[in-house]
Amino acid sequence: MYSIIRKVLFSIDPERVHHMVMNGLNKAYSIPGGRQMLRGMYTVKHPSLERKLWGLTFPNPVGLAAGFDKDAKYSDALACLGFGFVEIGTVTPRPQPGNPQPRLFRLPADSALINRMGFNNEGSKAAALRLKNRKEKIIIGGNIGKNKDTPNENAIDDYIACFKDLYEVVDYFVVNVSSPNTPGLRALQDKEPLMNILRQLMDLNKSLGNPKPLLLKIAPDLTNEQLDDIVAIVAETGIQGLVATNTTIDRSNLQTPHAEVESIGAGGLSGKPVTKRATEVIRYLHEKGNGKIPIIAVGGIFTAEDAAEKLKAGASLVQVYTGFVYEGPAIVSNICRKLQS
Numbered sequence: 001m002y003s004i005i006r007k008v009l010f011s012i013d014p015e016r017v018h019h020m021v022m023n024g025l026n027k028a029y030s031i032p033g034g035r036q037m038l039r040g041m042y043t044v045k046h047p048s049l050e051r052k053l054w055g056l057t058f059p060n061p062v063g064l065a066a067g068f069d070k071d072a073k074y075s076d077a078l079a080c081l082g083f084g085f086v087e088i089g090t091v092t093p094r095p096q097p098g099n100p101q102p103r104l105f106r107l108p109a110d111s112a113l114i115n116r117m118g119f120n121n122e123g124s125k126a127a128a129l130r131l132k133n134r135k136e137k138i139i140i141g142g143n144i145g146k147n148k149d150t151p152n153e154n155a156i157d158d159y160i161a162c163f164k165d166l167y168e169v170v171d172y173f174v175v176n177v178s179s180p181n182t183p184g185l186r187a188l189q190d191k192e193p194l195m196n197i198l199r200q201l202m203d204l205n206k207s208l209g210n211p212k213p214l215l216l217k218i219a220p221d222l223t224n225e226q227l228d229d230i231v232a233i234v235a236e237t238g239i240q241g242l243v244a245t246n247t248t249i250d251r252s253n254l255q256t257p258h259a260e261v262e263s264i265g266a267g268g269l270s271g272k273p274v275t276k277r278a279t280e281v282i283r284y285l286h287e288k289g290n291g292k293i294p295i296i297a298v299g300g301i302f303t304a305e306d307a308a309e310k311l312k313a314g315a316s317l318v319q320v321y322t323g324f325v326y327e328g329p330a331i332v333s334n335i336c337r338k339l340q341s
Contacts, residue, residue, distance in 0.1 A: 002328035014104040014113070022074050029077035038080035042329055044336035051084070053294055053316055054213040054240055056139055056171055060084035061339070062307065062332045065298045065319035066143035066174065066217075070120065072127040072134075079136035082332035087319065088127060089143030090176045093161035095123040096147055099181065105264045109255040111302065112271030113322050114264050115247070116181045119145050124165035131169035142170035143217070148182055155188055156197050163201055172213035175201065178246040180268045186219060191229045198237040213240040220245035220277045220299060224284065231288045241294035243319075244285060245278045271322035275300025279313050286314025302327055304338030 009017050028034045049060035063085040064078055072088040079086065098120025105114045121127070124144070131140060144162035146155045159175060166173070175197065177188035188194055198216065205211045216239055218230055234242065247268025251261055254273060278299025285293060297315035301307050302323035310318050324331050 002330065006326070006328065010106060010108065013102065014106055015101065018104075022069075022077075025077045025081075026074060029080060035080055038077070039082075042080065042333045043082040044333045044340070046336070046340040048340045049084075049336055051317060054172060056213075058084045058139060058317060060332070060336050061311070061317045062335050063087060063139075063141070063296070063317060063319045064324065065321040066090055066141070066176070067115070067117070068321055068324065070117075071122050072130040072140075075131065075138060075140060076134050076136045079138035081329050082336065083138065084317070084332075085139035085141060085171075087141035087143050087174060088131070088170075089121070089174075090119050090145040090179065091121050091124045091127045091143070091162055091166070092119050092145050092147045093124050093158050093165070094147050095126070096120065103267070105267070107254065107256045107261070107269075107271070110271060110273050111322070111326050112254070112256075112269055112273050113325065114261075114267040114269050116265070116267035118148065118181045119179065124162040128165045128169050131166070139171045140169070141172045141174055141215075142166040143174040143176050145176045145179065145182065146185070152184055152188060152193065155193070156200050159197055159201060160204060163204060167208055167212065170212065172215060172240075173201075173205075174215045174217050174243050176217045176246070178217050178219040180219070180247060180249050180266070189219065189222070189226070191233060195233055195237060198233065198239055202237055202239065215239065215241045215243050215294075215296065217243040217246055218281070220248045220274055220281055221250060222281070227281065227284055228288060231285060231293070234289065234293055241296065241316075242285060243296045243298060244281045244315075245274065245299050248274050248277065250277075270299070271326070272300045272302065275306065279309055282310060282315050283313040301335075302331070304335045307335050307339065 051058040066087040099118035146158035247270045295315045296317045297310035298319040307318045
């Protein structure tokens, strides 16, 4: 059924249809009986699906990756689609429009997306207010970044501001220094600036009295030497885990014609082309960290087999984004049914 609906949806501009569909989901959630209907259709519960991590109990290991619900507008409705957790953001301290449109593109031949959204969001205070008023008890992650016009040397100020705004309303934090769509942001993945950001956030986290798990999201394009630095940084700063991986700037081995890809231009590639590399990164980090680093896997997860592969490689939890777009609202229930068997 969704394959038919997808053909219609894919005939509409990707960013426009995203808002249309998600606003429609919110309306379905808000009508009498809507919440129960959605839960009945898409929620799978079983004790074998539960995961305990960082003192939190995840009802299942399948979450929604950051970027889909940037402003925490849809978390209640998404909870009824069976997600074990939802990561909102990336949010920045101040609202910003992001990059000029069009900035989101489909590559159906590759089951992929290219985006250069540029952290478009309404700011961390607006997201915090929505989360404060949410109805569903779902685990929420807060993915935080810096504003485009904030110099890298002042980036820590933005991360601190977001952390403070979201501290009371999220269950864990993810520091995003790996998006390719904010100029210069990936330079913050270098060891010295990254250590500075993470150490200051950890100090702040401890000072607030009820420390939240703090994770780092990394790019799939890092070398093994850079991944070794990441493992060392986790050990030295005491952060609680990693999200692996973000989108890639690599364009190799795509089925979409080269000219079409070139015409799209810059942006992060997600979906099936990232599957193999994301798994390689997870396995490498798991082995180098002696299995002690909790990892949330993201990158090319469409099926239960994809999720199982990431878990086998060393991930504790998984997230979907592009797979959600291509597979539809039943993706979580389809994965969970097979994972529990």
